[in-house]
Amino acid sequence: MILSVDNVRKTFGGLVAVNDVDLEVRQGDIHAIIGPNGAGKTTFFNALTALVPPDSGTITFRGERIDGLKTHQVSARGIGRTFQNIRLFPYLSVLENVKVGAHNLGRHTIFDAILRSGRFRREEREVEEFALELIEKVGLSDKRDTYARNLPYGEQRKLEIARAMAAHPTLLLLDEPAAGMNNTETAALDEFIRSLKSEGYTIILIEHDMKLVMSIADRITVIDHGEKISEGVARDVQNDQRVIEAYLGKQHGGDQ
Amino acid sequence: MNTLRDLIRSRPIVTAAVVTVFLAALPFLLGNNYYVRVATIVGIYVILVSSLNIIIGFTGMFSLGHAAFYGIGAYTSAMLTTMAGWNFWLALPVAGIVAGIFGTLIGLATLRLRAVFLAFTTLGFGEITRIVILNWRSFTRGPMGIAGVPIPTLFGWTFDRYGYYYLVVVLAALTVGIIYRVYHSRVGRALVAIREDETAARSMGVNVFGYKVLAFTFACVFAGIAGSFFAHFQRFVSADSFANLESFAIITMVALGGTGSIFGPILGALILVILPEVFRFLAQYRGVIYGLVLILVIVLKPGGLAGVKGIFEKPKTPKRRKRR
Amino acid sequence: MFLQQLVNGITQGSMFALLAISFAIVYGTLRLVNFATGSLYMVGAFAGWMIVQFVTANLFLAILAGAVAGFIMGFVLERFAFRALRGVARIASLICTIGFAWFINELMTVLFGAERKAMPPFYSDTAFVISGVSVSWLQIILVAVAVVILVLLQLLIFRTRIGLAIRAVSLDFKTAGLMGIPIDRVISFTFALAGAMAGISGVLASAYYNAVFPFMGNIAGLKSFSAAVFGGLTSIPGAILGGYLLGLVENFGVQVISAGYRDIIGFVIMVVFLLVRPQGLLGRKSS
Numbered sequence: 001m002i003l004s005v006d007n008v009r010k011t012f013g014g015l016v017a018v019n020d021v022d023l024e025v026r027q028g029d030i031h032a033i034i035g036p037n038g039a040g041k042t043t044f045f046n047a048l049t050a051l052v053p054p055d056s057g058t059i060t061f062r063g064e065r066i067d068g069l070k071t072h073q074v075s076a077r078g079i080g081r082t083f084q085n086i087r088l089f090p091y092l093s094v095l096e097n098v099k100v101g102a103h104n105l106g107r108h109t110i111f112d113a114i115l116r117s118g119r120f121r122r123e124e125r126e127v128e129e130f131a132l133e134l135i136e137k138v139g140l141s142d143k144r145d146t147y148a149r150n151l152p153y154g155e156q157r158k159l160e161i162a163r164a165m166a167a168h169p170t171l172l173l174l175d176e177p178a179a180g181m182n183n184t185e186t187a188a189l190d191e192f193i194r195s196l197k198s199e200g201y202t203i204i205l206i207e208h209d210m211k212l213v214m215s216i217a218d219r220i221t222v223i224d225h226g227e228k229i230s231e232g233v234a235r236d237v238q239n240d241q242r243v244i245e246a247y248l249g250k251q252h253g254g255d256q
Numbered sequence: 257m258n259t260l261r262d263l264i265r266s267r268p269i270v271t272a273a274v275v276t277v278f279l280a281a282l283p284f285l286l287g288n289n290y291y292v293r294v295a296t297i298v299g300i301y302v303i304l305v306s307s308l309n310i311i312i313g314f315t316g317m318f319s320l321g322h323a324a325f326y327g328i329g330a331y332t333s334a335m336l337t338t339m340a341g342w343n344f345w346l347a348l349p350v351a352g353i354v355a356g357i358f359g360t361l362i363g364l365a366t367l368r369l370r371a372v373f374l375a376f377t378t379l380g381f382g383e384i385t386r387i388v389i390l391n392w393r394s395f396t397r398g399p400m401g402i403a404g405v406p407i408p409t410l411f412g413w414t415f416d417r418y419g420y421y422y423l424v425v426v427l428a429a430l431t432v433g434i435i436y437r438v439y440h441s442r443v444g445r446a447l448v449a450i451r452e453d454e455t456a457a458r459s460m461g462v463n464v465f466g467y468k469v470l471a472f473t474f475a476c477v478f479a480g481i482a483g484s485f486f487a488h489f490q491r492f493v494s495a496d497s498f499a500n501l502e503s504f505a506i507i508t509m510v511a512l513g514g515t516g517s518i519f520g521p522i523l524g525a526l527i528l529v530i531l532p533e534v535f536r537f538l539a540q541y542r543g544v545i546y547g548l549v550l551i552l553v554i555v556l557k558p559g560g561l562a563g564v565k566g567i568f569e570k571p572k573t574p575k576r577r578k579r580r
Numbered sequence: 581m582f583l584q585q586l587v588n589g590i591t592q593g594s595m596f597a598l599l600a601i602s603f604a605i606v607y608g609t610l611r612l613v614n615f616a617t618g619s620l621y622m623v624g625a626f627a628g629w630m631i632v633q634f635v636t637a638n639l640f641l642a643i644l645a646g647a648v649a650g651f652i653m654g655f656v657l658e659r660f661a662f663r664a665l666r667g668v669a670r671i672a673s674l675i676c677t678i679g680f681a682w683f684i685n686e687l688m689t690v691l692f693g694a695e696r697k698a699m700p701p702f703y704s705d706t707a708f709v710i711s712g713v714s715v716s717w718l719q720i721i722l723v724a725v726a727v728v729i730l731v732l733l734q735l736l737i738f739r740t741r742i743g744l745a746i747r748a749v750s751l752d753f754k755t756a757g758l759m760g761i762p763i764d765r766v767i768s769f770t771f772a773l774a775g776a777m778a779g780i781s782g783v784l785a786s787a788y789y790n791a792v793f794p795f796m797g798n799i800a801g802l803k804s805f806s807a808a809v810f811g812g813l814t815s816i817p818g819a820i821l822g823g824y825l826l827g828l829v830e831n832f833g834v835q836v837i838s839a840g841y842r843d844i845i846g847f848v849i850m851v852v853f854l855l856v857r858p859q860g861l862l863g864r865k866s867s
Binding site: 312316318320365366369371372373375376377379380383384387388390391500501504507508511540541542543544546547548549550551554555558 | 613615661664665670671672673674675676678679680681682683684685686687689690798799802805806809838840841843844847848850851854855
Binding site for chain 2: 049051070071072075076081083087088089090091092096099100101103104106108109110112113114116120123124127163164166167
């Protein structure tokens with residue numbers, strides 16, 4: 001298990017957003033988390049990355065407890081993420097966005113930067129090369145100097161993934177990467193996520209596009225009202241009565 | 257503007273040479289001692305404005321008390337040289353360090369709180385600094401100020417007007433150069449990322465609080481150095497020179513020149529120092545004009561004249577395509 | 581001695597409370613710290629002074645003039661400046677309020693000169709003496725006026741339609757708009773109301789200290805903002821409490837440390853307090 005989540009709980013005032021959820025993610029899997037809107041999926045991601053520290057429960061990543069760490073420390077342990085509502089750095093270029101993602105690959109300090117030391121030059125060269133590589137991988141090479149805010153929506157999603165990958169994470173948390181994409185784009189995304197898996201990344205994916213989820217996920221966890229209601233491979237989950245009920249209720253639920 | 261920028265980029269050495277020759281020749285071109293003095297003051301403000309730009313323009317924090325750190329540097333240097341008999345060249349960096357330490361303390365205390373509290377704490381710190389200087393007579397000589405701050409000497413040569421001018425040019429060039437180098441590094445990228453989106457920066461592994469304190473400290477060091485120079489240039493320091501109005505003047509220069517760029521602060525300092533000198537009849541309206549400039553820039557041209565566009569813009573949430 | 585400080589503290593606390601409310605109601609509705617609040621206080625004081633100087637030496641008329649001047653200034657500022665800034669980043673609107681503070685102060689300096697103008701003494705006779713402490717009629721009037729205004733404000737906010745609208749807008753700007761509340765008008769009114777509070781506070785202060793000058797609002801504004809923060813920045817009762825506490829702390833504080841440091845006592849306490857309890861004394865905790 002690369003990630004073991006045990007009894008994680010998060011409440012906001014009286015609202016229980018994540019209710020004692022357990023999750024085991026195997027190394028190299030694509031693990032999807034699905035559930036109706038407002039089920040607590042994004043809050044779960046935020047709890048994993050300490051953006052909203054969980055109230056209780058433990059999180060173990062590669063054998064090390066990471067609950068209680070700060071967000072930037074979680075990132076440094078090798079967990080990269082994207083955001084449901086895209087949070088790029090709008091007035092940084094594509095290249096610079098990815099370079100910020102690589103922040104912790106560098107070790108040079110403000111003094112190295114001022115003196116343009118050997119370490120600074122070496123690291124900047126490496127980061128530049130690596131960032132360009134990632135940009136090429138997501139197909140944004142011709143836009144490397146464009147401000148992130150000027151990219152079309154689909155490309156912003158791609159850039160977010162490239163930025164998340166820049167820190168050499170072993171685990172990638174993708175929050176609705178296909179949201180707002182058309183069929184062709186989603187198909188390309190399907191392929192891209194598979195290629196990440198073949199490169200050895202472990203991926204946790206929150207997604208509403210069931211076709212995509214059923215196609216690529218090795219395991220699926222279903223969350224509703226903050227609770228895990230089902231887990232397993234695609235077929236099991238699809239036939240689970242509780243899942244069907246949760247989704248039939250979806251039409252009546254509001255957007256979060 | 258763009259073609260000029262391209263020209264500078266494509267011929268950096270030529271540009272540097274031209275600028276150096278121009279700055280070296282400037283006092284002779286100006287001829288008049290008074291003009292050299294104005295040019296020197298521009299240099300002081302270039303340091304102050306560039307350093308405040310690290311806080312406001314790069315990191316998106318909001319300090320209203322930059323003049324306090326300027327004042328702390330000035331007093332440190334003035335006291336070390338007049339009371340403890342230190343050499344100017346030693347007092348200059350120490351003034352920067354002392355201002356930096358105060359910056360660290362303020363930063364540690366407030367940078368975890370909402371942005372408005374940093375604004376307010378720095379504003380209050382400006383006021384505190386002034387009041388403490390006025391009241392702690394045994395230490396600072398209170399409202400009398402400190403007179404007779406020594407003229408710097410270099411290898412036996414005592415500074416004249418030209419000496420001050422060249423020194424401030426060197427200091428300002430160092431400041432701008434250092435800020436440029438930091439800006440184009442992992443550190444600078446982290447600062448701008450914090451400005452653009454704190455949560456995202458955090459998720460990318462940036463220690464947001466740590467970098468905020470670093471940026472704040474870094475900026476205050478330069479303010480302290482500017483203060484030290486000012487003390488020895490003016491040869492007299494008193495609390496009045498470092499009141500909150502001075503902080504506002506520096507903010508106005510940042511806003512006018514353009515937040516978040518390297519060149520903007522230089523432009524802002526140039527315009528707002530020279531303008532009142534050219535239009536002497538406007539002297540009594542200096543404050544009114546500064547206030548007006550500040551308002552107009554924010555309302556009409558939030559990026560300033562040469563700044564990165566959107567710092568004063570509301571962060572845009574990307575439009576979401578409708579889900580199928 | 582104790583009683584004397586208590587009386588002085590309550591008197592000054594009344595002025596701080598009014599000014600702190602001015603900060604709190606603007607911050608409550610727009611989440612904007614209006615750094616020009618101190619300038620509205622000063623403008624109010626000047627309006628009162630002009631009535632006294634050129635029309636009639638009536639304190640109550642001066643207070644009314646201060647209220648009207650503050651009301652109008654608050655309205656004008658909102659209508660012609662802050663409304664345009666509502667869409668921009670908060671940092672920009674903050675800087676802009678500083679621009680206004682500065683602009684107004686300097687303009688008044690150009691118009692009236694920087695030096696202090698004397699406000700004649702009003703009701704300086706002793707009203708009564710208890711255990712050796714004399715309380716002047718002026719002090720009683722100042723506190724009474726402040727209390728009346730505070731009560732009226734509470735009634736306005738909790739008993740009237742416009743008050744209901746203000747509360748709705750401060751809870752949720754957007755939803756209030758969707759519910760058909762004319763948010764622009766409500767915000768204009770809130771600013772004007774905040775201006776009036778500041779203006780009244782300014783006149784009371786000018787009568788108490790017998791002086792008006794263009795930069796009188798700077799320190800008063802800073803201190804009252806401390807009081808507002810102390811009370812949670814969005815809460816009116818909090819601002820009132822903060823104002824009176826500040827008045828008392830200042831007056832007792834100068835007994836312990838030198839009077840020269842009077843103006844920074846409240847501020848230092850505020851910063852320490854913020855570190856311990858960022859949401860203020862009565863403020864809502866926001867996550």
